[in-house]
Amino acid sequence: MSARIYQPSRNAMQSGQGKSGQWVLEFEPQAARGIDPLMGWTSSKDMDSQVRVYFDSKESAVEFAAEKGLAYQVTDPKTRKPLLRQGGYAENFASNRKTVWTH
DSSP, X not given: OEEEEEOOOOOTTOOSOTTOXXXXXXXXXXXXXXXXXXXXXXXXXXXXXXXXXXXXSHHHHHHHHHHHTOEEEEEOOOOOOOOOOSSGGGGGGOSSOSSOOXX
């Protein structure tokens, strides 16, 4: 069984950084998903693909995988450069503007 350790990206509805520091250990699927002939639902006989274990740090996730004897792959997150402007949002309403501001 192989596992993947990663830090999930933010939800599209999130603007802040809250609760974005968790790491997830997730098992790779062992069997392909199939369509149930009776109901038409997508199903799988692989129960391990439903398991997700959350950790506070990457080191604790790696330690857990090593302790259980799991083959694992760590995917580090890509960090973005913060967008900081000199005046921030208030710059849009500055009264000491040197040029005319229009839409």
